[in-house]
């Protein structure tokens with residue numbers, strides 16, 4: 001049975017407000033650069049869709065699909081590449097767009113993959129940061145919200161592929 005929602009952690013208006021702020025900051029920082037947003041599927045797709053619409057600078061979008069969770073609530077130690085990168089990131093200013101950095105395993109793996117493609121610069125933007133669970137050292141250049149160690153869904157994040165369509169971030173009732 002799919003667990004139900006316990007409570008809303010970040011409301012729709014809080015999300016939209018913070019995404020606008022991030023968009024302003026990124027537009028300023030990448031003015032006159034060759035910005036490529038690299039979206040990590042599937043979870044980051046909702047964040048990316050909102051973020052690109054508040055940017056005031058030209059931008060390209062690329063996608064990679066990684067999976068570390070399967071249908072469980074604990075990350076596996078193995079990261080699978082479902083959809084690969086192509087070489088369009090070479091010499092570009094790459095900004096990885098993630099929905100959440102939890103253990104940091106996915107981001108650390110991805111940074112290694114992207115660096116091998118020789119981008120001009122490489123930075124990270126994550127909507128959510130859950131530092132209490134970190135196992136790998138990771139630098140996140142743009143963070144939407146720091147959250148406590150609780151399982152969250154919505155705004156792209158799932159539980160067994162469900163709840164990605166919620167317009168807010170909610171805490172799941174796993175009890």
Ligand code: PRP
Nearest residue numbers: 041042043067068069102103104105106
């Ligand atoms: C989630 C999330 C991040 C990763 C973070 O992806 O989107 O990519 O886990 O966890 P980590 O910091 O512990 O590595 P998931 O593997 O669940 O795939 P999905 O985005 O398709 O839901």
